[in-house]
Amino acid sequence: MSRGNTRQRIQDVALELFAERGYEKTSLREIAEQLDVTKAALYYHFKTKEDILLSIFEDLNRPIVELIAWGEQQPRTLETKKEILRRYGQALYDAEPLFRFMQENQASIRELSLGERIKQRMFALSGLLVEQDAELIDRVRALTSLFAMHAGMFAMLQTDDDLKERQEAHLLVAHELITTAHHGD
Amino acid sequence: MSRGNTRQRIQDVALELFAERGYEKTSLREIAEQLDVTKAALYYHFKTKEDILLSIFEDLNRPIVELIAWGEQQPRTLETKKEILRRYGQALYDAEPLFRFMQENQASIRELSLGERIKQRMFALSGLLVEQDAELIDRVRALTSLFAMHAGMFAMLQTDDDLKERQEAHLLVAHELITTAHHGD
Amino acid sequence: MSRGNTRQRIQDVALELFAERGYEKTSLREIAEQLDVTKAALYYHFKTKEDILLSIFEDLNRPIVELIAWGEQQPRTLETKKEILRRYGQALYDAEPLFRFMQENQASIRELSLGERIKQRMFALSGLLVEQDAELIDRVRALTSLFAMHAGMFAMLQTDDDLKERQEAHLLVAHELITTAHHGD
Amino acid sequence: MSRGNTRQRIQDVALELFAERGYEKTSLREIAEQLDVTKAALYYHFKTKEDILLSIFEDLNRPIVELIAWGEQQPRTLETKKEILRRYGQALYDAEPLFRFMQENQASIRELSLGERIKQRMFALSGLLVEQDAELIDRVRALTSLFAMHAGMFAMLQTDDDLKERQEAHLLVAHELITTAHHGD
């Protein structure tokens, strides 16, 4: 059954636990136990605990990096911006455990200087949602549009609205924000 | 020498360290050392480490609880809503270390079931920003307006814009969102 | 209500707890809390924790010391011996918490060199149950008769026999043992 | 260097120290130091301090469990009963440190609910020393015969009689008790 893919299985279980109980509170013993291997086995696949986290981040971060790269190639039309927001929402949704983890473990994240990279990404993305020389108010609108998507994730675990409908509403509000920004008012 | 204020001093130092390095990574030894008392002294004032965190939360949370109470007494005019957002922004700003801490330690927070309470408060507040029977899209706008203020905190540590101006821009965007919501789209 | 008798109350509560959870596992905090005073108050009445235990032992030990003294004054008849056993059983029963405590905390007891004293008492008592120059087998019978009474305490918490009847049976068996010993066979 | 025997060595040293200073007063540090390993090593082999004690008990208890099982297979003749007492005495003697420990740490023992099991065994054994439907007095005699053996252990550390002779005398008294019981008074 599980042959050769132990590395992947470690990442899966680790992310699950990191997202659930937090990075610090998750011990390698727990990860090992859930995988039914010994702690020492983890060290065959990863140099340190940090290493496990970094590798997960690297993997699940890729879609957003690619989104930024893609966005940079596109003409900065309103359509492009909307597409970026749509894809961003999708990426959040797809990597939900990672998003949850990142939301909830920023302290650990900062120490690994992942924080910097996340912020860079946020600003890079929000930069794609306004004109190069946009005014402050428009940059704020753009950044807030990303947060509108975050609010969607936040609400996800909480409300009893229809999930799909809710996500679409968040996307809509995000669109409003950048549409206003796009016109430069 | 130091009279009845040790309890307060513990809270201050603890919050500072919790916000700086995270709850899990902050040891009681560090707190005690920075206060120049023994670890045991902390236990005279608080039953557990968790207890320290809870008491801090309780204290710094009060302004927001009061804001909600106040908001519930007011007529639900646009002016009231704007005032709520303004005060919310102020509360975030005043309790900035706590806010930072909460943003960054949600994993720890959840385990203490503070998460629930925070979410409740977010939804309570956003409820005050729309009419009772508002449509989904307007409720999303209201929630996002609160997140616009969070985005302000997020940006604070990052951009080189003028701080005051930036906060005002975030407040403005938040206003736009609820103004749209107020009119019912 | 409680005036002047705090010392006594401390002893009562302490013995109760010592017997229930053991000497080591009972903390002064627990004793103080149950009495609704502070730990420091205990130190007004007793110099140390050990001191509390010693004072209790002294008090509740007195009946047995007196029994030995009484026994030494009596003619060493079979009647006397039976009376000693009866009174010993009664003393065990009366000071049941202390007996329970002593049974269960001999380790602590030894460290306070109470162990020596208890053994001395046991041998003193069993000495009163045989002639001065009795043979080994009779001295063993005498010692065992005391243990027959202990067995009674042991059984007390366990069987569903009628309690009084049970105690009487133990006394009877103890009598048999010393009667055999008394005749020197 | 030291191969698979560390676990055993921990048990040996632990029992020695538990018997000597009591369970509560023996710290894992002491055990580790005496074994020249770290405390953490103890935790590799046993989950908790309690666990060490339980495992010792389990091991040294086996002979008595086996004795009970053996006794249940035998015809309930006087010879069998005498043999049970002899073997019981031997088992006590063999596991002398454990017996001593159990005598002296019943408070700790009870919390681990070992107390129940010990009592059960005592009653099981004494049940084998009388007829099925024996009268109370005979059951008391049987139980007391076991306590006669305990008295032997008690005396062991105390008197200056010849050890072997003393043990035999205790066995003899125990025999008397069950012989009387066997004939039905």
Add this chain to the structure above:
DNA sequence: CATGAATGAGTTTTCATTCAT
């Protein structure tokens, strides 16, 4: 590919005790 055995450095927590007030 993995385990079994172990470590060193740390953690939170508890306790008996002290002393100025």
Add this chain to the structure above:
DNA sequence: GATGAATGAAAACTCATTCAT
């Protein structure tokens, strides 16, 4: 007759990590 505030020493336990096999 007592409390409030604190301490010093120690306890049980956990964790990431290592390494010979």
